[in-house]
Amino acid sequence: MNELPSAIAGPVRRVVPLVPIEAAANQNDGRLYAAHQKIYPRRIEGIFSNWRWALVFATQLVFYGLPWLQWNGRQAVLFELAERRFYILGLVLYPQDLIYLTGLLVISALSLFLFTAVAGRLWCGYACPQTVYSEIFLWIEEKIEGPRTARMRLDAGSFTLEKLVKKWFKHLVWIGLAMWTGYTFVGFFTPIRELGTDFLRTQMGSWEVFWVFFYGFATYGNAGFMREQVCKYMCPYARFQSAMFDRDTLIVSYDAGRGEPRGVHTRKDDAKALGLGDCIDCSLCVQVCPTGIDIRNGLQYECIGCGLCVDACDTVMDRMQLSRGLIRYATQNGIDGGWNARQVFRRVFRPRVLVYGALLVTLATVLLASLVVRAPLKVDVVRDRATLTRVVEGGQVENVYRLQLMNATERVQHYRIETHGLAGLHVAQDGEGRASADVEVAAAQARWVVLRVRAPRGTAAAGSHPVFFDIAAADGSARLSEKATFIVPL
Ligand code: SF4
Ligand code: SF4
Numbered sequence: 001m002n003e004l005p006s007a008i009a010g011p012v013r014r015v016v017p018l019v020p021i022e023a024a025a026n027q028n029d030g031r032l033y034a035a036h037q038k039i040y041p042r043r044i045e046g047i048f049s050n051w052r053w054a055l056v057f058a059t060q061l062v063f064y065g066l067p068w069l070q071w072n073g074r075q076a077v078l079f080e081l082a083e084r085r086f087y088i089l090g091l092v093l094y095p096q097d098l099i100y101l102t103g104l105l106v107i108s109a110l111s112l113f114l115f116t117a118v119a120g121r122l123w124c125g126y127a128c129p130q131t132v133y134s135e136i137f138l139w140i141e142e143k144i145e146g147p148r149t150a151r152m153r154l155d156a157g158s159f160t161l162e163k164l165v166k167k168w169f170k171h172l173v174w175i176g177l178a179m180w181t182g183y184t185f186v187g188f189f190t191p192i193r194e195l196g197t198d199f200l201r202t203q204m205g206s207w208e209v210f211w212v213f214f215y216g217f218a219t220y221g222n223a224g225f226m227r228e229q230v231c232k233y234m235c236p237y238a239r240f241q242s243a244m245f246d247r248d249t250l251i252v253s254y255d256a257g258r259g260e261p262r263g264v265h266t267r268k269d270d271a272k273a274l275g276l277g278d279c280i281d282c283s284l285c286v287q288v289c290p291t292g293i294d295i296r297n298g299l300q301y302e303c304i305g306c307g308l309c310v311d312a313c314d315t316v317m318d319r320m321q322l323s324r325g326l327i328r329y330a331t332q333n334g335i336d337g338g339w340n341a342r343q344v345f346r347r348v349f350r351p352r353v354l355v356y357g358a359l360l361v362t363l364a365t366v367l368l369a370s371l372v373v374r375a376p377l378k379v380d381v382v383r384d385r386a387t388l389t390r391v392v393e394g395g396q397v398e399n400v401y402r403l404q405l406m407n408a409t410e411r412v413q414h415y416r417i418e419t420h421g422l423a424g425l426h427v428a429q430d431g432e433g434r435a436s437a438d439v440e441v442a443a444a445q446a447r448w449v450v451l452r453v454r455a456p457r458g459t460a461a462a463g464s465h466p467v468f469f470d471i472a473a474a475d476g477s478a479r480l481s482e483k484a485t486f487i488v489p490l
Contacts, residue, residue: 119250
């Protein structure tokens with residue numbers, strides 16, 4: 001069990017709030033703005049704390065582990081910017097597949113709307129990288145500098161060798177973790193196994209090295225120093241989330257009807273006789289809060305919905321032998337109407353939730369279906385503007401085209417390219433007139449080919465004419481037709 005205020009660690013008695021640092025944060029000594037006061041969150045155990053840690057492990061396992069996963073001899077998930085190719089397990093995507101990324105972003109936004117409407121800031125409290133890294137950095141700080149009171153004493157105390165060693169060691173571990181985070185992040189955009197060699201060869205100046213340091217120091221700064229200030233002042237989501245809330249959204253709420261009037265009292269006291277509610281004013285809910293707010297003042301935009309104050313208050317209620325839930329996840333309607341869990345649950349399926357849910361399911365189905373039926377071949381056709389349309393031997397009109405064939409399979413592919421659209425239109429390769437051209441493209445690679453296409457003069461009037469390139473894979477896995485323009489000179 002981690003440290004608890006003496007009031008609830010032993011017999012329940014009057015609690016003197018430990019150091020009133022949160023209160024000090026609101027005092028600005030006559031200045032126009034309040035200086036930032038460092039928050040020292042107290043560690044607490046409980047259901048929601050366990051959920052937070054489970055999410056920390058799950059997200060970090062995926063983040064740090066995924067770039068090292070191999071698939072068919074290559075990195076399983078790689079957004080290879082230099083080659084303009086994206087690998088997601090068995091999928092090979094090209095910039096032309098941007099529509100899938102757009103679809104994914106729309107689905108993510110809709111999911112956020114849906115989860116926010118149902119359960120408030122679930123994302124912020126449990127899975128947002130800012131929350132997750134702040135939690136990890138705080139854990140390191142606690143392991144090195146000690147629990148809340150020890151950390152506060154250390155910071156308030158004079159400079160000693162012990163303080164120097166602890167601070168130095170903490171920052172060393174923080175920087176190490178932050179740099180590894182930066183390295184991993186860049187490893188999603190460039191092959192991670194080669195990135196290490198780049199570093200060893202100190203290819204300083206490459207964009208990869210810049211971004212490793214940039215992302216690393218952003219992590220160090222945001223999780224080590226800025227912490228709750230990112231949520232309070234920098235994150236736009238905190239500002240517009242209230243527009244997605246309604247009276248049936250689950251939020252962390254203090255049951256004022258049950259807790260007030262708050263006042264210090266012990267387990268043996270008769271609170272009713274003293275005219276007091278269930279809140280013993282121990283301030284534990286404030287001390288565990290990573291954003292340093294007092295949820296008893298009502299819903300505040302600083303609240304990230306992490307539920308740690310719920311765990312804290314439940315611990316106090318257990319010690320007081322009172323029922324849990326003085327602070328709990330509840331809806332405004334539920335609190336006002338004294339609803340039980342079943343009544344609250346019934347209101348989950350309300351119109352806005354159903355609309356978000358239906359849109360989400362439809363979009364996800366469409367995206368999945370289009371991925372399944374998508375042709376594993378992309379083709380770009382551009383008429384070579386550097387080469388003028390000309391009349392060649394035999395009175396043939398020749399146009400030159402550049403075709404980019406993008407093989408989105410993990411096998412070597414042979415493609416046959418045919419043209420049609422004008423009488424006598426054909427491909428002229430290597431000086432020979434052929435009806436078609438055959439091209440080999442390596443597995444998951446793109447290849448440019450230059451094609452000279454000819455048509456007998458006189459088959460079409462001067463001007464531009466639509467023609468078509470039909471490209472078919474020899475194994476029958478893909479067949480595409482791309483439109484182009486054929487110019488006939490005067
Ligand atoms: S709400 Fe709970 S944790 Fe907070 S001060 Fe009251 S009794 Fe303590
Ligand atoms: S008030 Fe409670 S739920 Fe909100 S941020 Fe603080 S500890 Fe988390």
